[in-house]
Amino acid sequence: xxxxxxxxxxxxxxxxxxxxxxxxxxxxxxxxxxxxxxxxxxxxxxxxxxxxxxxxxxxxxxxxxxxxxxxxxxxxxxxxxxxxxxxxxxxxxxxxxxxxxxxxxxxxxxxxxxxxxxxxxxxxxxxxxxxxxxxxxxxxxxxxxxxxxxxxxxxxxxxxxxxxxxxxxxxxxxxxxxxxxxxxxxxxxxxxxxxxxxxxxxxxxxxxxxxxxxxxxxxxxxxxxxxxxxxxxxxxxxxxxxxxxxxxxxxxxxxxxxxxxxxxxxxxxxxxxxxxxxxxxxxxxxxxxxxxxxxxxxxxxxxxxxxxxxxxxxxxxxxxxxxxxxxxxxxxxxxxxxxxxxxxxxxxxxxxxxxxxxxxxxxxxxxxxxxxxxxxxxxxxxxxxxxxxxxxxxxxxxxxxxxxxxxxxxxxxxxxxxxxxxxxxxxx
Amino acid sequence: xxxxxxxxxxxxxxxxxxxxxxxxxxxxxxxxxxxxxxxxxxxxxxxxxxxxxxxxxxxxxxxxxxxxxxxxxxxxxxxxxxxxxxxxxxxxxxxxxxxxxxxxxxxxxxxxxxxxxxxxxxxxxxxxxxxxxxxxxxxxxxxxxxxxxxxxxxxxxxxxxxxxxxxxxxxxxxxxxxxxxxxxxxxxxxxxxxxxxxxxxxxxxxxxxxxxxxxxxxxxxxxxxxxxxxxxxxxxxxxxxxxxxxxxxxxxxxxxxxxxxxxxxxxxxxxxxxxxxxxxxxxxxxxxxxxxxxxxxxxxxxxxxxxxxxxxxxxxxxxxxxxxxxxxxxxxxxxxxxxxxxxxxxxxxxxxxxxxxxxxxxxxxxxxxxxxxxxxxxxxxxxxxxxxxxxxxxxxxxxxxxxxxxxxxxxxxxxxxxxxxxxxxxxx
Numbered sequence: 001x002x003x004x005x006x007x008x009x010x011x012x013x014x015x016x017x018x019x020x021x022x023x024x025x026x027x028x029x030x031x032x033x034x035x036x037x038x039x040x041x042x043x044x045x046x047x048x049x050x051x052x053x054x055x056x057x058x059x060x061x062x063x064x065x066x067x068x069x070x071x072x073x074x075x076x077x078x079x080x081x082x083x084x085x086x087x088x089x090x091x092x093x094x095x096x097x098x099x100x101x102x103x104x105x106x107x108x109x110x111x112x113x114x115x116x117x118x119x120x121x122x123x124x125x126x127x128x129x130x131x132x133x134x135x136x137x138x139x140x141x142x143x144x145x146x147x148x149x150x151x152x153x154x155x156x157x158x159x160x161x162x163x164x165x166x167x168x169x170x171x172x173x174x175x176x177x178x179x180x181x182x183x184x185x186x187x188x189x190x191x192x193x194x195x196x197x198x199x200x201x202x203x204x205x206x207x208x209x210x211x212x213x214x215x216x217x218x219x220x221x222x223x224x225x226x227x228x229x230x231x232x233x234x235x236x237x238x239x240x241x242x243x244x245x246x247x248x249x250x251x252x253x254x255x256x257x258x259x260x261x262x263x264x265x266x267x268x269x270x271x272x273x274x275x276x277x278x279x280x281x282x283x284x285x286x287x288x289x290x291x292x293x294x295x296x297x298x299x300x301x302x303x304x305x306x307x308x309x310x311x312x313x314x315x316x317x318x319x320x321x322x323x324x325x326x327x328x329x330x331x332x333x334x335x336x337x338x339x340x341x342x343x344x345x346x347x348x349x350x351x352x353x354x355x356x357x358x359x360x361x362x363x364x365x366x367x368x369x370x371x372x373x374x375x376x377x378x379x380x381x382x383x384x385x386x387x388x389x390x391x392x393x394x395x396x397x398x399x400x401x402x403x404x405x406x407x408x409x410x411x412x413x414x415x416x417x418x419x420x421x422x423x424x425x426x427x428x
Numbered sequence: 429x430x431x432x433x434x435x436x437x438x439x440x441x442x443x444x445x446x447x448x449x450x451x452x453x454x455x456x457x458x459x460x461x462x463x464x465x466x467x468x469x470x471x472x473x474x475x476x477x478x479x480x481x482x483x484x485x486x487x488x489x490x491x492x493x494x495x496x497x498x499x500x501x502x503x504x505x506x507x508x509x510x511x512x513x514x515x516x517x518x519x520x521x522x523x524x525x526x527x528x529x530x531x532x533x534x535x536x537x538x539x540x541x542x543x544x545x546x547x548x549x550x551x552x553x554x555x556x557x558x559x560x561x562x563x564x565x566x567x568x569x570x571x572x573x574x575x576x577x578x579x580x581x582x583x584x585x586x587x588x589x590x591x592x593x594x595x596x597x598x599x600x601x602x603x604x605x606x607x608x609x610x611x612x613x614x615x616x617x618x619x620x621x622x623x624x625x626x627x628x629x630x631x632x633x634x635x636x637x638x639x640x641x642x643x644x645x646x647x648x649x650x651x652x653x654x655x656x657x658x659x660x661x662x663x664x665x666x667x668x669x670x671x672x673x674x675x676x677x678x679x680x681x682x683x684x685x686x687x688x689x690x691x692x693x694x695x696x697x698x699x700x701x702x703x704x705x706x707x708x709x710x711x712x713x714x715x716x717x718x719x720x721x722x723x724x725x726x727x728x729x730x731x732x733x734x735x736x737x738x739x740x741x742x743x744x745x746x747x748x749x750x751x752x753x754x755x756x757x758x759x760x761x762x763x764x765x766x767x768x769x770x771x772x773x774x775x776x777x778x779x780x781x782x783x784x785x786x787x788x789x790x791x792x793x794x795x796x797x798x799x800x801x802x803x804x805x806x807x808x809x810x811x812x813x814x815x816x817x818x819x820x821x822x823x824x825x826x827x828x829x830x831x832x833x834x835x836x837x838x839x840x841x842x843x844x845x846x847x848x849x850x851x852x853x854x855x856x
Binding site: 308315338 | 462465474480481486495553573700702737747817822840
């Protein structure tokens with residue numbers, strides 16, 4: 001094994017995070033190569049810096065004027081150079097302090113600084129590389145984002161172990177989660193929870209969140225090492241009272257020495273910047289030292305470096321500027337209100353569906369989506385909606401139909417839902 | 429195996445590309461999930477499109493005004509939405525036609541369309557996933573970019589098999605390349621060539637390029653299936669007459685049915701946009717059909733989707749706009765001239781080094797860098813330069829010192845090189 005990897009492992013030893021690392025995670029490191037030497041030079045090379053593979057003109061990077069002219073609002077230095085491997089420091093700190101604002105119970109708890117990834121997918125993929133070995137199980141609700149399969153199973157050859165997301169009462173099936181976690185053999189267990197959920201648009205109630213936390217704690221009490229990844233892509237879009245409005249990460253961060261929590265989130269949905277490709281990975285483990293967080297950060301930087309080198313500088317700069325604007329929170333609130341109004345309208349519309357309609361909504365209370373269970377073949381329904389009505393929806397497992405009401409104007413929702421109901425009858 | 433992967437393999441069967449796929453490459457596919465269904469809806473959903481996980485307001489994405497105001501030169505649609513998995517179609521076509529302009533002998537040869545990746549590293553990493561299995565050898569010159577080790581060996585557990593880059597006459601060591609390729613057992617062989625080379629700044633002469641091509645052809649004639657990756661990161665920065673100014677990809681594209689050529693390049697250096705994170709993968713194999721390119725493209729899209737989902741939209745939009753500007757080629761030429769002048773100055777300066785100096789330059793004729801061989805310990809020299817003189821350089825294998833003259837003004841080069849020479853004497 002590489003000597004730097006070995007040294008990082010020594011620093012991590014004894015932590016739950018270390019016990020959970022995959023073979024990839026154990027052997028990974030951040031080399032003392034060009035990037036590390038350039039970072040050192042950035043601090044010390046006050047005379048000439050001939051380290052980095054960029055072309056500069058005086059203190060600024062060279063660039064094509066035709067591009068710079070389109071972005072007059074920020075400096076060349078914010079657009080063209082490489083960003084540091086783990087992200088722009090100021091953005092990382094701001095994202096962490098925003099995390100406290102959004103999750104008051106996280107305040108004062110020990111976590112790593114967020115590391116910037118090229119979007120949430122990249123964040124999940126990096127975490128999967130670092131923590132999942134071939135054949136490992138990862139527990140996932142049976143309603144999940146399809147890319148999980150390609151990442152966990154396709155890329156890392158882990159096995160998705162799913163549990164029914166909803167119970168018969170239309171709530172979260174916490175006991176199924178518990179049973180499934182307990183069915184995993186060995187002394188470690190991994191799970192990923194995505195709230196608000198894609199595709200259903202469901203988030204746990206406060207009570208359900210308590211129950212999930214209790215399940216994980218009891219596993220930890222029994223001596224299991226628990227890796228809990230929270231995929232908080234749609235965080236913040238909570239529309240109902242009684243919904244848990246904090247990330248489970250905040251609850252798990254210092255819950256138990258046998259629990260290691262990983263938060264993957266990003267600007268993609270939270271800041272309405274889908275094409276920016278800016279995500280974050282944040283780690284938290286009860287009793288983890290600063291030195292251990294740093295060692296894990298170095299391993300993560302190795303995974304980032306070897307997959308994408310670093311994330312978009314211009315996107316990080318624009319995001320940072322946008323989040324520091326005085327009007328930032330108002331702008332977010334305005335966007336939230338529009339989505340919330342669409343949500344209320346959708347609730348009203350599906351509330352009017354006949355009780356024997358061939359389409360019945362799954363529980364939803366948050367995010368971008370809601371999902372119907374269809375009595376017929378939902379792929380046929382999707383094609384029919386597309387071909388006959390010019391209406392685009394997503395079919396899942398030939399049984400479910402996902403509607404992204406986030407991308408339809410409120411005044412069109414009634415026609416949309418009536419069309420879907422009508423088409424559902426035609427295809428049956 | 430997944431049925432879509434199976435179907436793609438059937439389409440590829442018989443091609444050299446198929447024979448070269450790794451286990452990962454064989455099992456990968458692009459799912460008929462959300463992204464594929466959304467792409468279909470984009471064509472057909474003329475009434476409502478409720479497929480994609482974005483929030484829109486009328487026809488445009490929602491966004492934070494504070495961010496948009498900084499980028500007045502392009503439309504919301506060019507900034508905030510997701511880009512397609514393989515990249516913005518117009519940019520892919522433009523990049524391909526630019527490839528013909530830069531490599532006249534490529535014109536009319538059959539290749540895939542370039543697929544957009546999140547920078548060159550991501551391109552190399554995706555190709556490594558698709559074509560290198562654990563234990564496979566990949567032939568690399570002994571002077572190589574350090575990240576190759578982290579990608580090929582760290583990530584994919586392949587083995588780097590290196591050969592001496594230079595012969596005693598100060599030219600490319602083509603016979604060592606040949607011997608090393610021939611030493612690889614089995615019926616396939618993989619290599620990566622990076623010209624202009626990082627760290628040495630060397631590109632082959634026309635004659636050497638002919639020799640490399642002849643070596644690969646003779647291997648192919650003997651029945652070996654050859655994967656040749658050209659890492660063209662620094663393409664175009666050729667400063668001497670007699671240097672081969674085309675990518676080897678152009679020569680290999682249709683050379684032999686047993687040769688499969690993969691070009692990885694990008695905007696990073698070619699368009700002076702390091703922090704944009706836009707790279708490209710382009711495939712070429714003699715006799716490959718359009719259907720086979722498409723099947724391979726789908727597999728590549730699966731690798732992209734599962735690692736980063738898609739690449740930066742704003743970066744692709746800015747790049748496209750910049751490249752379509754009337755002044756584009758003039759702007760590039762201007763930047764080239766500045767770098768060329770620095771190169772000439774560096775040549776002059778190292779030409780004046782005493783023949784018994786403890787630092788001797790390796791051959792260089794292109795790119796951003798030149799590299800010294802040092803008689804002492806180059807890591808000590810690097811630290812000395814940094815601490816005593818505030819001069820940042822890169823040490824490699826404690827033997828070499830890389831100088832990025834691309835990032836030092838021409839009027840400072842004399843002082844830089846004198847300082848380096850002086851420090852080299854002090855550390856010995």
